[in-house]
Amino acid sequence: MDKRLSSHKATMEVVNKHGFRFSKSLGQNFLIDDNIIDKIVEGANAGKNDKIIEVGPGIGTLTRALASKSEKVLVVEIDKSLIPILEDTLSDFDNIKVVNEDIIKADVKTLIDQNLDGGPVKLVANLPYYITTPIIMRFLEESINVSDIVVMVQKEVAERMNAKPGKKDFGALSVAVQYYCDTEIVAKVPRHLFVPQPNVDSIVIALRVRPEKKYKVDNEELFFKAVKAAFGQRRKTLLNSLTSMGILDKSKISEVLLESNIDEKRRGETLSLEEFASLANNINKKLEGE
Structure with missing residues (x-):
């Protein structure tokens, strides 16, 4: 199999081969740009000892790039129709485990214990926009053993997470994320780099989870x-x-x-x-x- 799946042609070949239908309700938009895939992997500082958890892998485009750099990748995909596609596109890797679960309902700590040696893990994903904030806050609030969260999210959401006091984007989400993490914009991603094309532009943001919180809060x-x-x-x-x-x-x-x-x-x-x-x-x- 061609190592890269991130062209429009390669993506549609896989989609058509398996008769896959995109689900609007699951926010399925597949990234079709090698350069952005590389920036996500670089933003995650993926290395040979890293354990990665990826949510919403699509056809496995980013998954392949992550698996080639890291020790283990655990893929969590809610859409059961994508599971046979992933088994096909990821078949030449032996360090990837695919589970068909809803990340919002899944027992994330147990998944990490069973598949990624208890972590620490890096969450790397092109997240479905309708569940972006719940996923990120779950990883931060539930003391999951995560060191980095590098995710593609809607442009406005990334700007709010990264906003500084006094700016119009600064709000409760800014404070919540920055209480736990240092934030960094990795890449801006225009909407035409996806199939099907979404209605909004995206940003890849890196959240570097601090080992110790920066500010002492009693309650x-x-x-x-x-x-x-x-x-x-x-x-x-x-x-x-x-x-x-x-x-x-x-x-x-x-x-x-x-x-x-x-x-x-x-x-x-x-x-x-x-x-x-x-x-x-x-x-x-x-x-x-x-």
Whole structure:
């Protein structure tokens, strides 16, 4: 088999050979560009000792490139009609395991234990856009043994993950991702590099998961609740948006903001992660003191 599947011609040959039908509901758009495939592999720093988990492999275009560089690749594909295609296109590799599961419902830790020696793993994928954020946040929040997440996502979503305080794209997703990771844009991917062509452009973003969190947060649940409240109604001042959480009255929130050296008239998008951490910790102290 030709080593590369990432031309339009090679992709359609495989699709037609197996009578495959693209599923719009599963967000199936196959990448048809060697250069972007190479950038994803480089962005993942895939090496001979690496264990990779790939979600939504399509016909195995990226999978082949990853398997040629790394120790093991575990492929998770929800569409059972793609399984025989993958068995065909990946047949010349002995370091790939394909499982027919829904990554949102799968027991990811067990899959990693059984197939990738417990990790650490790198999540590398051209993610279906409708489940991008749930997949990424699941890997970050559930203490899955992951060192890097290198994914192709919708352009606007990548820009939000990578946004800095004070920018219009900065929001709750920016804070959530940057709480766990350092972010890096790997490549911009125009829509014409897919078949079928989606309605949006894409970006490959690398999330480098930090071994230790950059900011000390005493109560993570409260931290994320405060972040969500701060961005819930973006035009509200912090004093009003944090009061709307309903856990402290306005005068106590005012005291907390003063203790955190944060002007109560500021808005959520102007706060740094360090300020959010300080604010959440001071709310937590106030609650514990009551």
